[in-house]
Amino acid sequence: MPEPAETPPPPVPDHPHAATLRRLQQHSGKLAAAAIARMDEQLAWYRVMPPENRSWIGLVAQAGIAAFTEWFRHPETPRAISTDVFGTAPRELTRAITLRQTVEMVRTTIEVVESSIDEVAAPGDENVLREALLVYAREIAFATAQVYAQAAEARGAWDARLESLVVNAVLSGEADEGAVSRAAALGWNAPEHVCVVLGNAPDGDSELTVEAIRRAARYAKLQVLTGVLGSRLVVVAGGAEDPLKAAKSLIGPFASGPVVAGPVVADLLSATRSARAAAAGLRAAAAWPDAPRPVLADDLLPERAMAGDPAARDLLVEEIYRPLEDAGSALLETLSVYLEQASSLEGAARMLFVHPNTVRYRLRRVTDVTGWSPSDVRSAFTLRIALILGRLVDAGPPARP
Missing domain, CATH: 3.30.70.2730 (Alpha-Beta Plaits)
Structure with missing residues (x-):
């Protein structure tokens, strides 16, 4: 049984290049097939893509040629080329193929159409069709950039929300x-x-x-x-x-x-x-x-402890007071007296009835044990707070009346 004849395209009245437009409509399917064949031949990434994505890319190529035909019909009418061309594909396609790959796909399709101008254009319209294709190529390039910019903005907004959730979870x-x-x-x-x-x-x-x-x-x-x-x-x-x-x-x-x-x-x-x-x-x-x-x-442990931070209090007791306590009563006593005597070696030695060198040796031991030097003003303040907190812990909670 013979195949039915292809339905001719509708007439194009009052168009300055009606013959070229009719021939462009007639060749659109052939041009799309040639573009897909050339992509399969020249683009390695296209050959290894899943069939579903290849079919979507084929639809985009067909839509691009159809959009060019419609644009050639009414070049003076503003059109959303990004919608005409890329609206046929799902949003996920921008994740499946990169911007570079999309540019290669568009370039290949444009090259196929350009190489067929002498065949498609009516005699005398070759330059007209070529110039129209150049202008359309510029428009499709801007449309491609817009699609990927919108996708990037959407991903950026989603990533920002996701990052905010993670940061808030850590902080809370x-x-x-x-x-x-x-x-x-x-x-x-x-x-x-x-x-x-x-x-x-x-x-x-x-x-x-x-x-x-x-x-x-x-x-x-x-x-x-x-x-x-x-x-x-x-x-x-x-x-x-x-x-x-x-x-x-x-x-x-x-x-x-x-x-x-x-x-x-x-x-x-x-x-x-x-x-x-x-x-x-x-x-x-x-x-x-x-x-x-x-x-x-x-370094803010004393201030944190005084502001009511239980973790800071525990750290001061466990990392300063307890090690000094375990090292022997002489270190705790010497440190306490030294701090009470306004960090005076001689004054502490008199109060302890020992030689100043003994006080000096014990204070070096305090530094070795705790990592805080009693001779440094800031460290001395930290050590004093640690001693106070340790004594309070040892004393236990006050008895109720």
């Missing part, structure tokens, strides 16, 4: 495996050393602040998850073996005021501990006006 102490999975989707590859840096957020566009943090992190070779939560700028820094060094490298985008770095922890799940310490340090930083900027949360 609710980080779990779900937060780790979301962080992995953002490119976080589970670095071994993590710390949290907190400070005041600058006024203005928070997206600009976040981007400035990312630039600083790239320069410092750190991974970051960051966001502006209320008035605070939060940075979860990965790959930071030295929290103070990491904070210094990221400090530029922070607004004026204290910037506090929490201690280094092993992973993102443990980052809640670093975040709690940094948040407590930020609240207590006002009690130390001369604090360096940035400052470690552990």
Whole structure:
């Protein structure tokens, strides 16, 4: 049984190049097939794509040639070329093929049409059709850029929301495996050393602040998850073996005021501990006006303890008072007397009935045991608070009347 004859295209009245337009309509299917064949021949990435994606790309090529035909019919009428061409494909196609691959696809299709101009155009219309194709190629290039820009904006907005959820979970102490999975989707590859840096957020566009943090992190070779939560700028820094060094490298985008770095922890799940310490340090930083900027949360232990931070109190007792207690009563007694005597070696020696060199030796032992030097004013203040808290713990809760 013979195949039915192909339906001729409808007449095109009152068009200055009606014959060329009719021939373009007649050849559109052939041109689309030739474009797909050339892509299969020249583009290696197209050959290895799943059949579903190849079919979508074929539809885009057909839509592009059909849109050119319609544009040639009414060049004076504004048209949304991005919708005409790329509206046939699902949004997921922008994830399946890159911008570079889309440019190659469009270039191949345009080249196929251009190489067929002498065959498609009516005699005398070759230059007209060629110039129209050049203008259309420019328009399709802008349309391609628009499609990928919109997709990038959508992904960027989604990523920003996802990142904000992760940062908020770390800061609120609710980080779990779900937060780790979301962080992995953002490119976080589970670095071994993590710390949290907190400070005041600058006024203005928070997206600009976040981007400035990312630039600083790239320069410092750190991974970051960051966001502006209320008035605070939060940075979860990965790959930071030295929290103070990491904070210094990221400090530029922070607004004026204290910037506090929490201690280094092993992973993102443990980052809640670093975040709690940094948040407590930020609240207590006002009690130390001369604090360096940035400052470690552990350097603010006395202020944090006095502000009611139970973790700081426990650290001072467990890391200073208990080791001194275990080292023998002589160290505790000598340190206590030395601090009461306004850090005077001779005064402490007289009170203890020992030689000043003995006091000096015991104070060096205090430094070895605790890591804090009694001769340093700031360290002496920390040691004094630790002694007070340790004594209070040993004394137990006050008896009820």
